[in-house]
Amino acid sequence: MxxxxxxxxxxxxxxxxxxxxxxxxxxxxxxxxxxxAANNACILEANIYARKVYTDIxxxxxAIDIPAPIAKACNVINNSEKVVTMTSFVxxxxxxxxxxITCDLNAGTPCSITAxxx
Numbered sequence: 001m002x003x004x005x006x007x008x009x010x011x012x013x014x015x016x017x018x019x020x021x022x023x024x025x026x027x028x029x030x031x032x033x034x035x036x037a038a039n040n041a042c043i044l045e046a047n048i049y050a051r052k053v054y055t056d057i058x059x060x061x062x063a064i065d066i067p068a069p070i071a072k073a074c075n076v077i078n079n080s081e082k083v084v085t086m087t088s089f090v091x092x093x094x095x096x097x098x099x100x101i102t103c104d105l106n107a108g109t110p111c112s113i114t115a116x117x118x
Contacts, residue, residue: 039099043111047110053082078091088102
């Protein structure tokens with residue numbers, strides 16, 4: 001009698017169940033990972049802009065010499081308007097991020113996530 005080569009249907013079904021189970025755990029974890037990465041990139045970008053503006057204001061640079069924000073990781077920084085006084089401003093992370101980030105120049109430029117949208 002000759003032995004058949006290959007896999008039985010039950011073996012293939014077990015493999016598919018295992019792959020499906022792993023995917024159901026991995027996909028949400030990956031989604032959270034890329035969302036956190038987008039939020040962190042925006043907070044870094046907002047921090048860099050806040051530190052630049054804070055330094056320029058401390059050096060008493062003219063308002064015309066202070067740069068407007070250029071958002072790449074953030075969807076928008078301070079509605080694309082330049083910051084020329086010691087104040088706070090808001091940034092929103094670009095998709096897939098979901099964070100609203102507030103930077104307070106009066107506190108010395110720390111930026112933090114103040115809200116997460118669903």
